[in-house]
Amino acid sequence: QKEVEQNSGPLSVPEGAIASLNCTYSDRGSQSFFWYRQYSGKSPELIMSIYSNGDKEDGRFTAQLNKASQYVSLLIRDSQPSDSATYLCAVVNAGNNRKLIWGLGTSLAVNP
């Protein structure tokens, strides 16, 4: 079992719809969770971080964390074509070096 799992997609949604991206992780002791966006040919850039169970909203983005289910998601409301990218989930492991463990990413396509 991979430590951080994401559906590779592609996830295709129409413009204006809600895009829902999901991530599960195996380390029950993890406390810090991140969503990054990566445009083709570019470096990953941070969108959201979340540390507590529940929802965290920032503009059109909402991160949701459920530690009991070891599940973190990202919702994008009013999806725009400019949101088309690969979304990477990253989880800090509970070990000594607190290394970020990365999912392979979900490709999102927002269709005009």
Place this chain on the structure above:
Amino acid sequence: GAGVSQSPSNKVTEKGKDVELRCDPISGHTALYWYRQRLGQGLEFLIYFQGNSAPDKSGLPSDRFSAERTGESVSTLTIQRTQQEDSAVYLCACPTSGQETQYFGPGTRLLVL
């Protein structure tokens, strides 16, 4: 992001040659990570520096790969006797001081012919 720079931005080399890739974080970033990303693939952890020490080198794929950091600043990733499978984007990332959030440099795109 957060002022991390990498050089060169692109490197084309011939199989068997050595290459050096450089990461230059903003002063004060004590931690530094190197990743590799092959075309269409996920991020592959290579090595982590805390200060000038590398407590985790577990991701270096072979002894052809090495990295060093000096002055708690610039880091160099060296690949000896390059192979075609080394072709990838090599990314450097630094957490801001006291944070776990990693900010990435623009990467070096390496092509081994």
